[in-house]
Amino acid sequence: MNKSIRAADILVTGQWPSSCYIPDAARSLKTKEVRKMKWNLKKIMLRAWSLYRKGGLTFGEALHRAWLTAKAEPINAETVESAKAAAGITEEVRTWSGWRELGYEVMHGSKALFGCALIWGSKGDGAVYNARFFGASQVQAIA
Numbered sequence: 001m002n003k004s005i006r007a008a009d010i011l012v013t014g015q016w017p018s019s020c021y022i023p024d025a026a027r028s029l030k031t032k033e034v035r036k037m038k039w040n041l042k043k044i045m046l047r048a049w050s051l052y053r054k055g056g057l058t059f060g061e062a063l064h065r066a067w068l069t070a071k072a073e074p075i076n077a078e079t080v081e082s083a084k085a086a087a088g089i090t091e092e093v094r095t096w097s098g099w100r101e102l103g104y105e106v107m108h109g110s111k112a113l114f115g116c117a118l119i120w121g122s123k124g125d126g127a128v129y130n131a132r133f134f135g136a137s138q139v140q141a142i143a
Contacts, residue, residue: 044066044070045066048066049062072118075119080116089113113135113138115130116130118131
């Protein structure tokens with residue numbers, strides 16, 4: 001007896017019905033192993049559409065640059081952490097624009113705690129830029 005299978009039944013129970021035939025190719029879907037996606041595809045596509053809508057790029061080029069940005073993120077994070085450790089800083093640090101996005105402003109006259117060269121993926125040519133980082137003690141809430 002071959003019952004029709006609904007995706008909702010599988011999602012709710014977490015199991016395939018015992019009466020159903022499962023081909024070898026789909027057998028891995030039956031396991032309860034949960035795989036974590038390596039890349040956030042939604043974020044990459046949103047970035048690609050954003051670059052495309054700004055104009056001047058084909059969608060293929062915008063998608064290529066979005067992928068470069070996604071691949072550069074872990075490298076940039078590692079670079080920032082190593083530069084932060086080398087400078088001996090333990091407090092939370094962000095760039096000027098990073099603090100601005102959170103609703104803070106860097107106090108006038110504050111010097112950056114450290115800087116490092118990061119990959120600028122959305123530029124499309126693997127360009128690097130020098131980022132300067134400010135600590136939590138150097139910012140104040142925007143009034």
